Amino acid sequence: MKRPLPSPRMITQADEAMLWLRWLDKDIGQILWARANRKAWKGISWQHGISRATANRRFEYGLAVIVLRLNGKAVPRKRSMAFVIQRTG
Template sequence: MNDWTMTRVQDRLELAAGVFRQMPDVKPQGYFNAWPDYLHSFADQVGQEPKMRQPRPSPRMISQADEAMLWLHWLEAEDAKLLWLRANGKPWKPICWQFGLSRTAATRRWHYGLAVIVWRLNGRKPPLRRSMDFVIKRARTGPRVR
């Protein structure tokens, strides 16, 4: 059994967001471009740096990203959306405006969402009748050994 932590879950969600950003755009079937290719002469390219592209994600990265997206189904819709916005690097202020939360409440819900995923990945079910703080604290420390 893997020992998942909140940091590992957060890293995997950020990796998934990066993978989906690198994927090619989805175009409708039958899409084509009628414009001819423009051939740049040497004089056009003098002093210009070539545009570097990131390599396409590997099949393993795509599989891991798909797996991470399935984790979001374990959460309430708003919590999943909040986690996905943070994984995409959206700043806290627009997130707080979007959800109508204070910064501390948004951070707490973000930690709670990560904690629920950690509980599920480690083979446990988060208790329903406990506070968010309890779930977050136990996700950070792990189960008690008796």
């Protein structure tokens, strides 16, 4: 069965979400995009040459950066990924 075509509103929302990836490093943005497209962690790990745990940490960090930016807050540059993730949680 074919999926229904997206509505104009859904396309606009997807375009806006893709712009958020510009706030991230290239590799982290690629991990987020791959997970958004339901790619398996194993494939992502192999593609980037990292462990699954590292890929997951980068994924969580990318989401945290997007959340902070959408809320109008600055992303601390001289802090660890874990600190940024905890700041949003």
